[in-house]
Amino acid sequence: MPLSGAIGAGGIAGGLLTIFGGGLLSPSVPPVTQPVVDTGDVFSAWPGDESGALDEAAPPVCTWANGSATYESNMCSAFALSRLSSSVSARAIDRALRCAAEAETDCVLSPEIGVALPAAFLYDEDAGVRMLVAPRMLSHESGVARVRVYDPAGGAGRVLELNKSVYVEYLPGGSRAPVSEVLNGSDAYCVQMLRAVFVEDCWANLD
Secondary structure, X not given: OOOOOXXXXXXXXXXXXXXXXXXXXXXXXXXXXXXXXXXXXXXXXXXXXXXOOOOOOOOOOOOOOOOOEEEEOOOOOHHHHHOOOHHHHHHHHHHHHHHHXXXXXXXXXXXXXXXXXXXXXXXXXXXXXXXXXEEEEEOOOOOEEXXXXXXXXXXXXXXXXXXXXXXXEEEEOOOOOOEEEEEEHHHHHXXXXXXXXXXXXXXXXXX
């Protein structure tokens, strides 16, 4: 999700969140709930991706969240996450890199790239793309920022109130050992947006 113009403490772009006052939709039009991947697989179909080797000549299939849907997944369980291989994380990060480059964004949410895992992908200048799987919110005091959120596909934006920082526990991509850290600014906004686009039952199973 690319950064937009700052409002107060800063701005972030990406999928618009229905949890924050209805997204782009009228309050009378609730978002639909749909699976991230309707086949029940970890990955949706991308051109040339049947074996995990993407067709670099084909454009990435980036489906940016626009506030019209919340997502459910059969990967919202500790058991499912415990069975993940490092190759799954590498494949997901590859997708995130391609969509991040297309939209000039430093935050990608897993439903936007057809990955059923509840994960946020954050760009770090030193580490490249970091994959945060199933981030759980821990107790933490934070101020609030007014953040402009917009759709990279060209939708209108809106201003949200998000915590400036969050304390989270998550599984790094490719690892089964959880880590905890405080995230600030756009990284914090990205994780909060991930938490919003998945249905509450997903987080109830994981937290």
